[in-house]
Amino acid sequence: MTRLLAALSIALTVLYVPAASAAQLVYVEWKDCGYCKVFNRQMIWAYGSSAVGRKVPLRRVNILGRWPADLKRVSRPSYTPVFILVENGREIGRFAGYTSPQGFTSSLQGLLKRRH
Secondary structure, eight states, rough: OOOHHHHHHHHHHSSSSOOOEEEEEEEOOOOOHHHHHHHHHHHHHHHHHHHHHSSSOEEEEEEESSOOOOTTTTTOSSSSSSSEEEEEEEEEEEEEEEOOOOHHHHHHHHHHHHHH
């Protein structure tokens, strides 16, 4: 597991991330979601300590809670987990589900390439 986290940290570090902006990765979760629990166990620390995580911070939003006012232009998903790349209040893209660190990294890389 330690090797996996180290490899993932390196992979997240080399992902393409344009110049700093008001970007964030909105993570819509639910406390009873099994996939969310696995993501939280496997990825929260690795993502937050990566170069990508420092430039595009993860913002956790409970699907059952009030939808944040600053995300009013972002449609609220109806299931979890969903990861939404938001920049300056505008949705760049999203992906749903979590299966593995590698799958997450690949999906995130696709979103980051959409930024201009």
